[in-house]
Amino acid sequence: MIIVMAKTATPDDITAVTDRLKADGFQVHISQGVERTIIGVIGERTEEVFRLGSMQAVEQVVPVRRPYKLVSRDFHPEDTVVRVGNVRFGGNRVVVIAGPCAVESRDQVMQAAEAISHMGVSVLRGGAYKPRTSPYSFQGMGLDGLKILAAAREKYGLMVVTEAVDHASLANVAEWADMVQIGARNMQNFELLKAVGQIGKPVLLKRGLSATIDEWLMAAEYVAAHGNPNIILCERGIRTYESKTRNTLDLSAIPVVKQLSHLPIVIDPSHSTGQWNWVAPMARAAVAAGADGLIIEAHPNPAEALSDGAQSLNLPHLAELVTSLAGIADAVGRSL
Amino acid sequence: MIIVMAKTATPDDITAVTDRLKADGFQVHISQGVERTIIGVIGERTEEVFRLGSMQAVEQVVPVRRPYKLVSRDFHPEDTVVRVGNVRFGGNRVVVIAGPCAVESRDQVMQAAEAISHMGVSVLRGGAYKPRTSPYSFQGMGLDGLKILAAAREKYGLMVVTEAVDHASLANVAEWADMVQIGARNMQNFELLKAVGQIGKPVLLKRGLSATIDEWLMAAEYVAAHGNPNIILCERGIRTYESKTRNTLDLSAIPVVKQLSHLPIVIDPSHSTGQWNWVAPMARAAVAAGADGLIIEAHPNPAEALSDGAQSLNLPHLAELVTSLAGIADAVGRSL
């Protein structure tokens, strides 16, 4: 940590700060600059230092170390590979997850699952518990939806990922699915993150709508610190001023996350663009930028979808997209 | 709802859309523009219309009606007054809520409560369950903290507001406090909102860090639709690119919310600015803009605070601020 003293700070002010830091067990280094004094603070704890920001003579407290540990590449230099059944995220192969936004019926899921199982897609997605902006919107089929997903897994040999929204749904999802999704709106639902840390299934952790990369990694740190190291990060678009797209897909997050963390990262080009015909170019871009996987909304009949129809690919468009991804993967030294 | 057809839409495309809408029970009005056809859609349901956005011939689906009902001023033109014990939010008096960010000890809370009870502050705040960005930060005293707050209420005749972060903490907060706070990070934790709809205590609903005003009112609609009409909205700063302040306090939300909704609105100048010496001017601005109340962090000794010390007022500064607010309230025809 670095403490920048105000220009008006007196020698007594500086001594007050350094005495307090020493009393709290920190080592200090003082640099007397042209206009301001800077105090380098050496030690593990950060909160004791941050609260010195309330002193009038302190202008700024600047953190130097990253706030996360277990998920940091400093701590674990090698890439982590997360296994979901026989599927590996973070290795040489780029994994495609696809399926409808919401589980609506057995027929709909089976039709989607059959189609994707022939395309090289290895994981089926579909929401049984749906966080919806309006209380009057379809809220998902719940446990019945999970059972439909499980049936599709049995029949078509796909892994299943689906969202949990609270403790009760988490218990069900952990029982019936292969991977638990934590949605963007719950990225800082810390009680849910602690609970996810205690289950034995891998987690797909979506980035919050306006989460910084540091906050996102701190959310992953919650899961890891509570016992679950099997975390896959998912960028799904951030909120900006631009309104042509539903959100702004932050593909730069891929190299940034790869530098800061050892965890795999997956991209959701469907929620970010919000429009089906922009999904394919962004999916290809994601693979070119080094993503470990994609999660794509596809529906047997988008115009009948109970949620997010406008951003869902139909199944022939999905097949076409998956085919086109192989060449990109190859060009960056990976395979599909 | 309005459907804007693509410039390339054929008469058959238009018929396909209108036939489908009529089959779903909507009335339609067609306007043939210079370049594009516009279809006015009359009916209550919106999802059936939105998913037509997946059709190639449809350029855009534009909503016309507001998505919220119970919290809308259209539905309830008079201002709502929410009672928290003997305190009324939304009437002529501007209510001040103050107290420490986190409950840290009995002494700290009692000292703060005693001081504020002499200042004209009628509600005590203090977090017992703390959502913290880092899993390694102080997470709050939990039930013990609630009991300390309740003791302060008894002794100093203050109402108590404190945050709930999940179902378990909600049950405790509803038992021990007078008003439940839902924090910014949980504004779209819909399962928690549903549960808050079922308790008998008023709720202080903070705006999410990047929530639009419509999303915030939809979150309030969740609470209302599940049975609890006693909602006070709280603006606490939104996330923008500006980093000098912790967040950007959106005071324009006051007149906007007053136009769209009948609910009272309270401003948090502490979390938004993140710096104690900017709290007073923003608190005064909030009252001038028509806020129904303020929620301010104050601590007997900010430099020792376990969280958010840099943004907490000390008690003499709080007293000075509250005094200065009376003149502003008077200038806008209200009282403190």
Next chain:
Amino acid sequence: MIIVMAKTATPDDITAVTDRLKADGFQVHISQGVERTIIGVIGERTEEVFRLGSMQAVEQVVPVRRPYKLVSRDFHPEDTVVRVGNVRFGGNRVVVIAGPCAVESRDQVMQAAEAISHMGVSVLRGGAYKPRTSPYSFQGMGLDGLKILAAAREKYGLMVVTEAVDHASLANVAEWADMVQIGARNMQNFELLKAVGQIGKPVLLKRGLSATIDEWLMAAEYVAAHGNPNIILCERGIRTYESKTRNTLDLSAIPVVKQLSHLPIVIDPSHSTGQWNWVAPMARAAVAAGADGLIIEAHPNPAEALSDGAQSLNLPHLAELVTSLAGIADAVGRSL
């Protein structure tokens, strides 16, 4: 400046950096932290330090000193008062500037000028050169518009402020008006800023739509460094994700600017909200937060305005607003 070395930096890497800094004439202080080495760099120049960020062993370069000097409160601790004729910005009185968005005709300006001269408004605004998003929109009356403003000044004893958009219009504005406005879109038009630095008239410098406070003060530094110290800053709303208002008025900029700089600050509640009935509450909030003035759009007949009609007050509403401001000014120890 502070250089944070990468965790993987070797002693040789550190020596390479410090040798280079010393060769460039900087003093260095090394702090060896738990995980990283921090180098404090003492000296005036910053670019030589920033470009070390391209070295693999350097993780981050953190500036400590503010990048502006002449406009900084460090450099000039007392408030600056800028005189525009007999009007003083930055003293005890809060100044109101009002008038139409664009000069449209002699009648329109004279009607507005007469009305505002009876309200205690001392400065007339009105655009003769209009930067418009569309090339097909009304672009302003140019020199003829300036002459109309000058005529209104003569007749009603008002000071005149109007915008310059390039070198040619600047020469005209400097000749005919009392204060030159630099609009949000030109805040980083550095060639124009340099030219403004060389004229003898005060400047009203609007904050760019997405400018940080530091960038805004750097734009003011351009003007000051080129010779013109008579600068009034104007906050007019920043671009955020919220779309209910045209922009988000950042009133927190008032205390922040007052802390960092000695220059006066004026608030534009018209462009920021974009809606006439939200102007009055935000104008009152600005005065309560410590603004030195307001700039408000008002039109004799908003529904006929050639630009920005929806955000213009009519003249009776303006009169009512100005009256209400006196009480707020009084409550914060100032006068109108």
Next chain:
Amino acid sequence: MIIVMAKTATPDDITAVTDRLKADGFQVHISQGVERTIIGVIGERTEEVFRLGSMQAVEQVVPVRRPYKLVSRDFHPEDTVVRVGNVRFGGNRVVVIAGPCAVESRDQVMQAAEAISHMGVSVLRGGAYKPRTSPYSFQGMGLDGLKILAAAREKYGLMVVTEAVDHASLANVAEWADMVQIGARNMQNFELLKAVGQIGKPVLLKRGLSATIDEWLMAAEYVAAHGNPNIILCERGIRTYESKTRNTLDLSAIPVVKQLSHLPIVIDPSHSTGQWNWVAPMARAAVAAGADGLIIEAHPNPAEALSDGAQSLNLPHLAELVTSLAGIADAVGRSL
């Protein structure tokens, strides 16, 4: 255009609006909804309709048609190919532009030009007029810099693009370079855009730091409407809350622009990321998403660069990147 009347609008209010529209020569269609009346307005002009937003009975004015014409795909369905000497932007080949941020010396430019001429890069970039945030930073070599670029063009057969910042520099750039760059900060410097419309050289129009795609296309419309149809759009990152990257590269703008406009689009991965080791993945992603070209900062010795050293590739890294792009271009059916 669509006018949404307030819920409280009376039949007289509606008649007042429709009478006025008819008097202004518009056709109107009225749709009586469940709660609100909607008026479809048919006609070319938009400002007359927008200003009705100032009437109390009007809730909202919603535009339907795009505000741009000449640059719109509606107007010109085929892709435009812009020729810069023998280089074609917008055809099957993906064009790479590379070179230093600023022209610093003849040696530096010649060294860069020689290297890139062997890599398949066909256009040299380098700033002679530099818009800098600080008045104390290096402002560019001006005309001498242009002459150095022209010498490099002669010697190595490269096309040259460089930035103009006002009328005077524009005249010089148009004389000495092959393509004029308009920087992000000048995207809404409308006087400069008008002047660019009158020169005979193609223009590379960077997106403003917080410009919407519509505003960017309107800036292009300025250039086109003033006579210059040879416009290449350049996305270079937008301002968001995320601070790990210098800006957030909005690659979704590629498919969006391709849908709305017929103009070519080029991506700048250097300014957007601000860090040299994140440039390559984003450059690859851009090509995969369908970009028509790239503009990349490269410097013979980044650690000595007078500006933007941290984001510049050295020449071997650039060569490696260009090689890797060929496979991506091939995978999307294009060539380098």
